[in-house]
Amino acid sequence: MADTALSVPRRSPLAGAADRLAAATRSSGGAVRLAELPFLAQVNVRLDAKGAAADAVGLALGLSLPLEPNTVVRAGELTALWLGPDEWLVVGPPDTQRDVEDRIRTASGDEHVAVTDVSAQRTTLLVSGARARDLLAHGCPLDLHPRAFGPGRCAQTTLARAQVVLVARDEPGGGFWVLVRSSFAGYLTDWLLDAAAEYVRDV
């Protein structure tokens, strides 16, 4: 992908919505901040958490895959999300998916490890700002209170009528990553923008 990225124009699922997302951020005075984080590397990893591959893969990625359900481990540029007892999503900067995939395959040797590039399967929305939780609470049944869903937590759940992976960012005021299937991204963006109408200032 890295080779062709230079010659062929890439278009992210929400490229057409960037202006509307920015406008909603402005009109809320920053109370809700919305933006697409396009082209993040996303690699799905399946392996036996108790097997030898878990440590080897962790070593190769420089992080230990989280074993506690619905938590995140971040190290350097990579973030590993718990998706299931034998399933993780490794998220990295754009154009690193092939490198991540190679490192995992090499590290796993003969162990049964399934690695799938799913970078384009979902896109990532950044939802932050002081009212980010309130905005998500319009459509997310999970308890997003910092006590229940603080930094380092993730969850696969529903937001409005779309399935999402929700990540509580660990920087102060970092807000949430909302990973959504690319085909649902337009719908979810429309839904978020409509919900954000409530937070418009000075109407």
Next chain:
Amino acid sequence: MLLIPCPWCGPRDEAEFHYGGQAHVAYPETPADLTDEEWARYLFFRDNPKGPFAERWNHAAGCRRWFNAVRDTSTNEILSVYRAGEPRPETSDFGTATGRSTPSQPGQAPSAGPASTFQRGPAPSARPAFEDEAPSGPTGVQGAEPPGSGVEGAEPLEDGTGRGGGGETNPFRHPTRGRIHRDTPLTFTFDGTEYTGYKGDTLASALLANGIIQTGTSIKLGRPRGIFTAGVEEPNAVIQIEAPFPEPMLPATTVELYDGLVATSLPGQGRLATEPDPARYDAVHAHCDLLVVGAGPAGLAAAAAAARTGARVILADDRPELGGTLLDAAQLLDWVAELKEELSTAPDVRVLTRTTVFGHYDDNHLLAVERRTNHLGATAPTHVSRERVWRIRARRVVLATGAHERSLAFADNDRPGVMLAASARAYVNRHGVLPGRHAVVLTTNDSAYAAALDLAAAGVEVAAIVDTRPSEPVEWAGRAREAGIEVLSGHAVVGTEGTPRLTAVTAAPYGETTGTTRHFAADLLLVSGGWNPVAHLFSQAGGKLRYDDTLGSFVPDTCRQAVEVAGSANGVLDLADVLAQGASAGARAIEAEGYTAATPSLPQVPTEPDTAPAMQVFLVPGATDAPHFVDLQRDVTVGDLTRATGAGLNSVEHTKRYTTAGTANDQGKTSGVLASGVVAELLGVDVSALGTTTFRPPYTPVSFATLAGRDRGALHDPIRTTALHDWHVMQGALFENVGQWKRPWYYPQDGEDMETAVLRECAAAREGIAFMDGSTLGKIDVQGPDAPVFLDRLYTNMMSNLKVGMIRYGVMCRPDGMVFDDGTAIRLAPDRYLVTTTTGNAAAVLDWMEEWHQTEWPELRVHCASVTEQWATVALVGPRSREVLGSLAPQLAVGNDDFPFMAWRDTTVAGIEARVCRISFSGELAYEINVSPWEALALWEALYEAGAPFGITPYGTETMHVLRAEKGYPIIGQDTDGTVTPQDLGMSWAVSKKKPDFIGKRSFARADAVRPDRKHLVGLLPEDPGAFLPEGTQLIADSVLPAPPVPMLGHVTSSYRSAALGRTFALALIKGGRDRIGERLYAPVGDRLIPVTVASPVLYDPEGARRDG
């Protein structure tokens, strides 16, 4: 909404889960050895017990793990969950649980180990031992002002029009009383006349202030009816709002007055708006440790005990102001103000006013509606939702919902001017409104004395308190007499007069209708028949009610949810007791959640008179020819109930349905227990044995617009789009819904109709080159050393012997042998396949694979991942496709020998990394080019440009359907319906004979699967090549329609006009169809029978010559 505890993710809403049927029904080891009956038992027979039942569930919207749960089928409680492969826990582990789940530490993340048992049982008893205490009414400050003369008929009354008061502004407004904002007058219109009220009024109080008490006529009898209560229980004053936006059937007692409000009275029934509602409605989810419902004395005390403890608390009340009945009685107002301030600044406390909790569901999931801008009228901001649904998940709930006063069934008890006693008191104290000038009080208990004293103090001339009890409550009666009010104990009201408004009341010794009757001139009759705890939510939560003899009503007993009832809702009427019970309920709730409760400072309650027991009265004897109304809103009388019991109906559920008592908008809030009491008397049984009707949500009506919220229009259902969607839109494509996807249907040019456009697109694909966005096809990456054997078990075909670099079409069946899905499998590596599914079935197929892998074949080393959106797919079709592809993929040898049918190659197309598959769903030379969706538009535009010299034509799903139908390729879900085997489709070639077993195999040998008269997929050619058979058309054998029942041979599943064939054609499922090829059948279309000939389903290029170009 149940909370289902996923063994991995902890408790989540049930909407995140899929049900998988009975657990521990193992797939037979060797199905081939089973008899048909044994196999049928495996396929179709499942247990259906009452009680604990082990089931499979999938956390579909979460971690996608299958697990087992033991659910009590009678209560819906999840008793235990355990991971797939673990044994079922012993049923005796569940026992009779006595507490809910173990309280967790604050802030502790939910966790669930394997086989965790979630115990839930009755909440700790909500009831202190108060049975020995005599209840007293909600009492108030003693009337201090000198009363009026108290002489019967001392002053002339209104003329009986109910519009008393004349021209002055608010003639019935007290100069100082009430909590209205006298500096903010509001203008409103009722029945065409303009009036003035104040901020803080309800529509009802403003009408009363203007001397209006009649607000409509009754639904069946057309009798004049007036404002009867001051709250949500109102049966009579149900009005229509006309402006700013029309809304029908709102109780005037709950409509906050705003400037410009226009309302009209109703004849018992409203009118729906005919225009779309422009307001915004939304919903939010909320979570808390404690939800307190009701902000009267008990609720405020509960919230005070829980505030500032670290616990997350929500306090919800349906009125604009906190205080509940304290405001009605003008009691402890300083304490209310202090608490309001205290709660508004407490961290983790959310106070929701104007918020009605209307539903209490499983696992303390409660729904509430908050009226956010209704009270602002035309000045409401448009970007803020008008009403909001709160979806509250509470660890604990304290219900402090108070009590509704009960009416009495006496003769002519429905005239405007008859009003519940505490409601009249509320008008005086909350709104500074006198609901009348000359009052008589009818009561069975002490509480109406306080109301009478407050009214007298405010200047209402109260002639008499008519008390049914043989001996009067000494202290209360003394105070009444001091205020100049006569007390008639052992009496009852036996009749009223006045048209429309009340002008006179007749009282007689209780039990008598003649003799020493007393007549009073009065325009107001206050009634108190006792108090009904508002147990609606408690009952909805699964709580049981019991009859309380002292109170004479039904009170909460036990509930398996973590719910406690406090205050009047629990049958406690003494104010000090109400406060204490609220505070301890709040404290208990948060302590159960691991917090340390504060000790709230409860206010000193003024000493009140000694109380005397209430008398249980429902039906007051009176003139038998006058109606005794029970349900005012439904016009149901004692006479109606007598007819019901006379007809043999002996339960309140039956009399309710027979008479409609309790079924109106008010859901019988003032009449339900009264109806039970009257029916009990009629049947000669005790009311405690008869019970009440069931309380169901919503507690008060909620509009559909509110419930729909933002799920309207484009947000009603997700719209899924591909990376090429914008291009299709710009090209003017019309779209077809396929599942949630929007797929281009066809691309009309310059005024083309669908038929012309589709014929043009079909011709381009068969004669030149055409291309289609196929990105919606489901795609699943299957990896692992056991991937080949895994797919062999799932597909009817053999997939393990597919060579790397090649592709195979495959069919998937359910165990019953019926086709479930089809698609292709691409072998990427010895241990890796990419399989495709139909667009609509992608999620179902992945779930299917996971279910079999996780529950039946955990030993297989294989993993599946959805990659549907990882790839964009473009189908390039037609005799020119090789040429165009070759021009864009210089590294790809496109010749037929180098790149044969059903092969795939990795290459670059137009400089884009691509996987090109040589597969065809049209019978033409065709390729499917898969690229990253990020680069799909670049690929698409490159193809469009390179194909331009050949007239490359974009085509949609309709053309795709025609092309495949010409070749007899079925579409699963269109040509199949879950009763069709691969053999029925003529695809025996896709069913492996070599594999020992695969899902569905055993069923192909069932007697039913080999019947000669099974329906086969065949082609149909109408005799008239222009005749079109609508899909769904039935086929019959005779040229004349026989008399019903007409023997049906089958039906049309697909029907098109074919450019290539130059005629119409259809596919159909016909009994024994393959044996009928060449036969003539008849298709009834409208009133004609269209002759058709049965043909092979492959109508175009049957020899397959076009596939290789």
